[in-house]
Amino acid sequence: AQTVTQSQPEMSVQEAETVTLSCTYDTSESDYYLFWYKQPPSRQMILVIRQEAYKQQNATENRFSVNFQKAAKSFSLKISDSQLGDAAMYFCAYRSARDDKIIFGKGTRLHILP
Amino acid sequence: DGGITQSPKYLFRKEGQNVTLSCEQNLNHDAMYWYRQDPGQGLRLIYYSQIVNDFQKGDIAEGYSVSREKKESFPLTVTSAQKNPTAFYLCASSIRRARGTEAFFGQGTRLTVV
Numbered sequence: 001a002q003t004v005t006q007s008q009p010e011m012s013v014q015e016a017e018t019v020t021l022s023c024t025y026d027t028s029e030s031d032y033y034l035f036w037y038k039q040p041p042s043r044q045m046i047l048v049i050r051q052e053a054y055k056q057q058n059a060t061e062n063r064f065s066v067n068f069q070k071a072a073k074s075f076s077l078k079i080s081d082s083q084l085g086d087a088a089m090y091f092c093a094y095r096s097a098r099d100d101k102i103i104f105g106k107g108t109r110l111h112i113l114p
Numbered sequence: 115d116g117g118i119t120q121s122p123k124y125l126f127r128k129e130g131q132n133v134t135l136s137c138e139q140n141l142n143h144d145a146m147y148w149y150r151q152d153p154g155q156g157l158r159l160i161y162y163s164q165i166v167n168d169f170q171k172g173d174i175a176e177g178y179s180v181s182r183e184k185k186e187s188f189p190l191t192v193t194s195a196q197k198n199p200t201a202f203y204l205c206a207s208s209i210r211r212a213r214g215t216e217a218f219f220g221q222g223t224r225l226t227v228v
Contacts, residue, residue, distance in 0.1 A: 106156035
C-alpha cells in the first residue's frame with residue numbers, strides 16, 4: 001500500500017522569505033502523480049502544483065516549485081517570497097496511475113510572520 | 115457553473131442514527147472520492163469510485179457505506195457502526211486515468227453526532 005508522510009506538523013516563515021515543506025512517499029508503482037494542495041481557513045482545497053513521476057523536470061508555478069527526487073521518493077514544496085495569503089494547511093498527495101486512488105499526508109500548517 | 119456540491123454544510127445527528135451525506139458533481143468526471151478530515155490526521159480516504167456501479171474501500175471504510183448508481187452522484191452513509199463519526203467530510207471528483215489530472219473538491223460537510 002502507498003503512504004505519504006509529512007514530517008513537519010507546523011512551520012513558520014517571515015514574510016518575503018523562502019520556506020520548504022517536506023513530503024516523502026512510499027510506493028511500489030512506477031507510474032503515479034504527486035500534488036501539493038493548500039487548504040486555507042475556509043477549508044476549500046486548492047491545487048498548488050502537480051508533478052508527473054515520469055517527468056524528471058521539477059514543476060514550477062510562479063512562486064511555488066518542487067524538488068522531486070524519484071529515487072529517494074521525496075517531493076518537497078518551496079515557496080519563494082512568502083506572502084500573508086500563503087498561510088494555510090498544505091497537503092502532499094499521491095495519485096496512483098493504475099487505479100486512480102488518491103491519498104494524502106497529514107499536512108503542514110504554515111504560518112507567515114509579518 | 116461546473117463544480118462539486120456537498121450538502122448540507124453542517125449536519126447534526128443523534129448517536130446511533132445512520133446519516134447520508136450528499137455529493138453531486140456536474141464536471142462529467144468518472145472518478146469520485148470521500149475523505150474524512152480530523153485535526154492532525156490530514157485527509158483519510160474512506161471510499162472511492164472509478165466508474166458507475168463500482169467502488170473500492172479506502173483506508174478507513176469501516177462504519178461507512180457508499181453507492182454509485184449515477185455518474186454525477188456518490189452519497190456516503192455514516193452508519194451507527196462508525197465509532198467516532200464527528201468529523202469534516204470532503205468529497206472530490208476527477209477525470210479517470212488522465213495524466214496529471216488533479217481532484218476537485220467540494221466545500222465539505224461538518225458532521226456532529228451528539
